[in-house]
Amino acid sequence: MRKILAALLIGASALAGVGAVAAQTGPLRIEIDQGVIEPLPYAVPDFVPETPSAAEHAAQIARVVAADLSGTGLFREVPASAHISKVTGFDNPVKYADWKAVNAQALITGAVSVTGNRLTVRFRGYDVFAEKELESALQFSGTTGGWRRMAHKVADAIYSEITGESGYFDSRVVYVSESGPKNDRRKRLAIMDYDGANVQYLTNSAALVLAPRFSPTGDRVLYTSYESGFPQIHVLDVGQVQRKILSSGDGIMSFAPRFAPDGRTVVYSQTQGGNTDLFSMDIGTGAKTRLTSAPSIETAPSFSPDGSQVVFESDRSGSQQLYVMPASGGEARRISFGQGRYGTPVWSPRGDMIAFTKQNKGRFHIGVMRTDGSEERLLTASFLDEGPTWAPNGRVIMFTRESQGSTGRALLYSVDITGRNLKPVRTPDGASDPAWSPLQR
Amino acid sequence: MSGLKLAMAAVAVLGLTACSSNPWNDDLNGGGAGAGGAGAGAGALDPASPAYFQQTVGDRVLFAIDQSTLSPAAQATLQGQSQWLARNADYVVTIEGHADEQGTREYNLGLGAKRANAAREYLMSQGVAGSRIKVVSFGKERPLEICSDEVCYSKNRRAVTVLAGGLTG
Numbered sequence: 001m002r003k004i005l006a007a008l009l010i011g012a013s014a015l016a017g018v019g020a021v022a023a024q025t026g027p028l029r030i031e032i033d034q035g036v037i038e039p040l041p042y043a044v045p046d047f048v049p050e051t052p053s054a055a056e057h058a059a060q061i062a063r064v065v066a067a068d069l070s071g072t073g074l075f076r077e078v079p080a081s082a083h084i085s086k087v088t089g090f091d092n093p094v095k096y097a098d099w100k101a102v103n104a105q106a107l108i109t110g111a112v113s114v115t116g117n118r119l120t121v122r123f124r125g126y127d128v129f130a131e132k133e134l135e136s137a138l139q140f141s142g143t144t145g146g147w148r149r150m151a152h153k154v155a156d157a158i159y160s161e162i163t164g165e166s167g168y169f170d171s172r173v174v175y176v177s178e179s180g181p182k183n184d185r186r187k188r189l190a191i192m193d194y195d196g197a198n199v200q201y202l203t204n205s206a207a208l209v210l211a212p213r214f215s216p217t218g219d220r221v222l223y224t225s226y227e228s229g230f231p232q233i234h235v236l237d238v239g240q241v242q243r244k245i246l247s248s249g250d251g252i253m254s255f256a257p258r259f260a261p262d263g264r265t266v267v268y269s270q271t272q273g274g275n276t277d278l279f280s281m282d283i284g285t286g287a288k289t290r291l292t293s294a295p296s297i298e299t300a301p302s303f304s305p306d307g308s309q310v311v312f313e314s315d316r317s318g319s320q321q322l323y324v325m326p327a328s329g330g331e332a333r334r335i336s337f338g339q340g341r342y343g344t345p346v347w348s349p350r351g352d353m354i355a356f357t358k359q360n361k362g363r364f365h366i367g368v369m370r371t372d373g374s375e376e377r378l379l380t381a382s383f384l385d386e387g388p389t390w391a392p393n394g395r396v397i398m399f400t401r402e403s404q405g406s407t408g409r410a411l412l413y414s415v416d417i418t419g420r421n422l423k424p425v426r427t428p429d430g431a432s433d434p435a436w437s438p439l440q441r
Numbered sequence: 442m443s444g445l446k447l448a449m450a451a452v453a454v455l456g457l458t459a460c461s462s463n464p465w466n467d468d469l470n471g472g473g474a475g476a477g478g479a480g481a482g483a484g485a486l487d488p489a490s491p492a493y494f495q496q497t498v499g500d501r502v503l504f505a506i507d508q509s510t511l512s513p514a515a516q517a518t519l520q521g522q523s524q525w526l527a528r529n530a531d532y533v534v535t536i537e538g539h540a541d542e543q544g545t546r547e548y549n550l551g552l553g554a555k556r557a558n559a560a561r562e563y564l565m566s567q568g569v570a571g572s573r574i575k576v577v578s579f580g581k582e583r584p585l586e587i588c589s590d591e592v593c594y595s596k597n598r599r600a601v602t603v604l605a606g607g608l609t610g
Contacts, residue, residue: 274558297551
């Protein structure tokens with residue numbers, strides 16, 4: 001498995017799009033070619049039900065594990081119809097020859113038991129060609145209603161061991177659910193698992209809501225609501241569905257709120273006299289501090305993971321560009337210098353990159369750059385892509401893609417930071433402004 | 442004939458709006474009615490009515506791409522608004538600033554605010570008390586026209602003066 005790991009690490013770290021991996025049949029062989037990664041073939045037979053009532057979950061959990069792994073584009077499932085062996089007991093010896101014969105380089109087996117409302121999943125991973133068990137064997141327990149989370153945890157453990165990256169499947173996304181035509185669009189806050197399952201609505205569509213963001217622990221959501229007729233910042237407790245308005249004063253617009261990594265401070269935009277600047281607010285005391293004072297539009301702030309700096313957009317140069325300043329305000333350094341306009345910067349949870357929206361020659365792009373603005377790379381292009389958010393491991397980006405014209409509609413898409421694996425994220429209605437949670441605990 | 446019918450329908454709708462008990466009457470739909478400029482049947486309107494303000498005076502001004510400066514045409518419309526507001530002192534207004542869809546969401550909120558504020562400052566320069574004028578931005582959230590080309594975009598880049606209050610409504 002060390003060879004598999006090395007191969008995928010090269011793929012995952014190929015930020016400049018130069019490295020890639022081809023894993024082939026027979027003994028593992030690694031080839032680097034022109035930026036096309038050959039996904040790693042694996043098998044995940046239905047988990048073994050160890051109690052009579054566990055049969056359904058045993059099959060479902062294996063399917064979610066497979067959807068997670070194959071959904072990354074780094075893995076390719078060997079379908080059950082090709083399997084020679086059937087795994088009938090979790091502790092039975094693995095028939096490596098049967099899995100080699102179908103070129104499954106990794107094998108994941110598991111067992112599920114249900115006692116009352118309690119579900120327990122055990123699993124093991126194998127490097128088929130090395131005929132070795134992976135080190136990730138674990139077990140997870142929870143309520144039967146939480147079976148999908150346990151499947152995501154299994155997939156996270158396997159992904160993590162094979163790629164050397166932390167996982168991101170056991171995570172949630174808060175977003176704006178959209179319905180109705182473009183000139184009468186209804187919006188409400190929604191939260192779902194990263195893969196679009198378990199959608200819950202957090203607000204009704206009576207008031208326009210925009211751009212939610214999770215707190216660092218995922219327990220609260222900041223967003224902008226027009227409930228009062230004016231845009232104001234609301235903070236919502238996800239578990240309790242309790243709301244509080246962070247007032248910036250009568251008749252003063254406030255929007256674009258983001259949590260600091262401490263979870264107590266919010267940086268946001270406030271508009272007075274037509275001029276939009278950045279402020280910070282202590283959620284507990286309501287005390288405000290001005291961070292910028294320029295006649296231009298300063299908005300879309302995002303903290304560095306260590307909380308020391310804020311990246312934001314400003315049109316002080318005459319067009320939207322990205323700037324970095326100390327979290328307490330002060331001199332800002334411009335980091336974007338390419339053609340076109342740059343907005344909605346978001347600092348990677350790993351701290352190494354900034355994702356952004358770029359507008360150039362009538363097209364929109366999602367891109368990434370180093371935090372000093374170097375190594376800019378565009379990952380997407382369309383009529384309207386905007387608002388990137390990072391997966392908790394900093395390897396995948398989700399964003400809004402809106403189609404053009406009178407029937408135009410917003411949907412969520414994801415792409416990995418090498419620009420591969422662009423795909424829609426399933427939502428029941430139109431969707432915009434996704435924000436990815438941290439990995440759940 | 443159909444033009445007259447339309448105008449009368451607009452009067453009926455606007456009459457309801459003006460009767461609202463909330464003096465600011467925050468209208469989330471961004472003043473969907475009202476075409477601006479004189480239309481057929483406008484001669485029948487009461488010059489003190491909100492419908493007259495919307496249709497004859499013109500309740501909105503338009504902007505160039507990514508700009509918030511007022512064109513001469515916009516200034517003329519706002520002069521008319523200021524004169525109407527001087528004659529109809531019971532009304533307060535909310536100016537709603539809007540952007541077209543060619544821009545990121547939060548930037549467009551800031552841009553819409555600049556547009557609404559430009560209209561507010563012009564009205565104030567013409568003698569309308571600042572205390573009568575609120576501004577709010579809807580960014581690109583409330584387009585009037587839904588095609589994705591300049592024909593529609595030019596109508597969506599707007600600042601709309603929405604009347605509220607008023608004893609005569």
